[in-house]
Amino acid sequence: METHRIRPEHNLVPVNNKFLKKIFRIIYYSDTPGGKIFDIILLILIVISTMVIMLETVPAIDILYHRVFFYTEAAITTIFTIEYLLRILSVKNKEDYILSPLGLLDVLSLVPFYLGMVYPDLHYFMIFRMLRLLRIFRIFNLADYMNDGHYIVSALKESSRKIYVFLLFMIIFITIIGAAMHVVEGGSEGFTSIPQSIYWAVVTITTVGYGDATPSTAIGKFLSILVMLAGYSIIAVPTGIVTARFREQARSCKACPRCQTDNDLDAVYCKKCGEKFVS
Amino acid sequence: METHRIRPEHNLVPVNNKFLKKIFRIIYYSDTPGGKIFDIILLILIVISTMVIMLETVPAIDILYHRVFFYTEAAITTIFTIEYLLRILSVKNKEDYILSPLGLLDVLSLVPFYLGMVYPDLHYFMIFRMLRLLRIFRIFNLADYMNDGHYIVSALKESSRKIYVFLLFMIIFITIIGAAMHVVEGGSEGFTSIPQSIYWAVVTITTVGYGDATPSTAIGKFLSILVMLAGYSIIAVPTGIVTARFREQARSCKACPRCQTDNDLDAVYCKKCGEKFVS
């Protein structure tokens, strides 16, 4: 069930044509030699493509290799387009694929190139092509890796309510501090408005500290000290929340054979249904 | 008992008038459709009001919408004033409301606007209006959220003694380091006085590192390295204190009445002796 959410292709079925069935297996699965090679080539193309998009923005490099870059992009996009068409052709329940998260990602990685030829600014959206790297989880039959990703996400999700409460307090605190600093440091460069001061407050409380805005008055410096110490102290709070959640997840690791509830390793009776464990 | 501290309105009783009783239910509770709508409108008004206060301080925007901003503020403040009067009118034990934390917050969100018309500087205090967002906990019947907020606060409070000890050591350490750096880096810009050097020490030890004051002598740089490593290391201490507290709170939650074993809060049967819990 959970795997379905992560591997949406699992509910996809091939069309009833021998050749396309083979294609389907190669493209959607990685349990055949052909499928593995296909996936690895895809992976390499994504990495190359991302590199090219990045290097194109460096003027000194772009001047030398502009043409190489363009043709590489064109070639990779063509391959991706063919791949996309094959994916659609070889699947029976086409809508299920097209509207699946990975399916939408596949289009998203194509469109910007074609649009970029008309509106150059949209060209940058090609970077979203990188999200296809998430397919990496499917290659190398990494079911375990997927569980780990799931593990991290679920640990964050289950403690999300505590994190919301924490964020609300943070937002209120940061806004009030921002307003206070705007009043105190009104004249200084980085505190000309409340949003500007809020930017400073975030820079400070997250301990990033660019230094593009720093307090110049004595009161401002004193307030800053309090904000920094606050930031330094509350860094513990999200850590504590997430860590506690990790701990809990790691702890309850024995499933009751009757009701499937997670029990502590040292439990003798299931805490939910009272079933006695056979050790 | 604890809920009383968080929801002070719970001990409030409506006046003996049919219409005001209805108002009371809408304003103070969110369990009726009217009460929910009222709360959501309040929430939206608070957010709009905060936005306006913030944007007013951005000259480029204020110039264009100064009038819109002023009238929005005036309108919202008027609504809040009417709301406040209705709150007072509809409650029987008026003093209990007026002197409750949320009651005082309600006045605090009104007064700065009126005072700001006489003393423009006090206008900024309107930002405290934002604290009314804490009412968010009451809307969407978020009893659970409240517990989480309570959970975080109590985790901080119960380990507060350890945090005091930690802070005392920090203050002594920072002051002595500040004095030392003032002596060593006397001539440099950011170390002209001990308070200035203390500001630098806090910026450094919290790993914020603005860079508005940096050591220039070799000895100063060496001392800085020690301070940075100290800051980097002791970041673990508050984390450890708070995390340990979270862990304890999460762990020892329900003792089995028969065998005294600590069980998870959601346990139905004792994990050791199989005793069924009476809930």
Next chain:
Amino acid sequence: METHRIRPEHNLVPVNNKFLKKIFRIIYYSDTPGGKIFDIILLILIVISTMVIMLETVPAIDILYHRVFFYTEAAITTIFTIEYLLRILSVKNKEDYILSPLGLLDVLSLVPFYLGMVYPDLHYFMIFRMLRLLRIFRIFNLADYMNDGHYIVSALKESSRKIYVFLLFMIIFITIIGAAMHVVEGGSEGFTSIPQSIYWAVVTITTVGYGDATPSTAIGKFLSILVMLAGYSIIAVPTGIVTARFREQARSCKACPRCQTDNDLDAVYCKKCGEKFVS
């Protein structure tokens, strides 16, 4: 035993004189009304004295109150001198007091003032007077607070071996990175020598990031990214070490009535001597 180390005054005995016995009780203990008042006055004097030392270094303030500051310092030092003499006079085993940590601290807070009159530079050492604040633990009968301080220190001490290993790896890593950056960024301002580059490496790895030295070459920036990610990742290591220690300390909290070994809360038999616990 442990308390002796923290409260060295406990092994001190008063001299055999009725008046000095009273003085002894007031100075060394805080369980009488007189002792409490004495301690609080001491506390206030230390804070005032520290403030004065700090403010003296701010030229704008010193110019106005130079005289006030000097006389305050002189007065407080005189009081501390009298206190010190009374401490020596009223105690029988004088050496035990004079050579105790707190005893040495008491002299250290006096000497710099007198030396400062001859060698003005030594005047700054008066800041060590602040260490007398550690006496704060004795006031308000804060036996618990002392335990907490002890708790933090012992948690750090018991995991110190792991921290040494960690530090050795850090030092090797930072030095090699420093040398590499010196080679790569040789020309840039902040990397003129290896020690300079090591300073940069510490600033970076501890996530302080002043910005007084930043890489300018592409390779330098790439190396920096690796260093930053390393610093960001290994911040978890000391946290993990200390947190694990806290956890262990918090966990073993039931002493065996026979052998005094700390046992887990859920233990039924003592893990050392096998004694069955009566619950």
Next chain:
Amino acid sequence: METHRIRPEHNLVPVNNKFLKKIFRIIYYSDTPGGKIFDIILLILIVISTMVIMLETVPAIDILYHRVFFYTEAAITTIFTIEYLLRILSVKNKEDYILSPLGLLDVLSLVPFYLGMVYPDLHYFMIFRMLRLLRIFRIFNLADYMNDGHYIVSALKESSRKIYVFLLFMIIFITIIGAAMHVVEGGSEGFTSIPQSIYWAVVTITTVGYGDATPSTAIGKFLSILVMLAGYSIIAVPTGIVTARFREQARSCKACPRCQTDNDLDAVYCKKCGEKFVS
């Protein structure tokens, strides 16, 4: 078995010559007085050598002591060369030593000096000599320390899969943020290309915050705030992963042979059933 991996010299055997056998014992072991003295001298030479390499790069110092530095380096390298030859001579299975990690390290600490005389730039590689400090673990019979190093490494290794997943997400996130900031802040100094913006993203997300590149547009600042808050929040994730691993390692250490309860490593009796452990 595990010690073999850390102490590769254990599988080395001396040659069949009385004098070289003695040399072998002194060089490879530290359980004799001679061996201990040898190890300590080695340690001191490594530290001196590292210091010299570092100070040579400081022009002000190098000008004064250039000759002293060169002769010190030459002398120490000569000693290391003789030591290396003796190591080879005294060991029977010479290949096992030469190709062992520590053996390769020993050559690596010699070669740069000789190469540096021909190609001065390679001289800097002498800093790798510092890695010989890892031999410190062998001196002072620090078997325990080795375990601690092993403990940290294994904690990192066993949670490495989670860390890989985490890093993949980070890389994707940082690249997309970098591209977005390049589009938004195109004109600004620190965002001239995507790699440049990625450098900024890493500086920001790791909370280093040099300030050599800072957003100047309103949208850029807003995006930065999100990135900073993300960095501040996810700092908890690696901490959580590693901490959870530490905890697990520390906790489930010895299962009772009778009742399978997890007991502490130092338990003599099972805490649940009282079974005595055979050690």
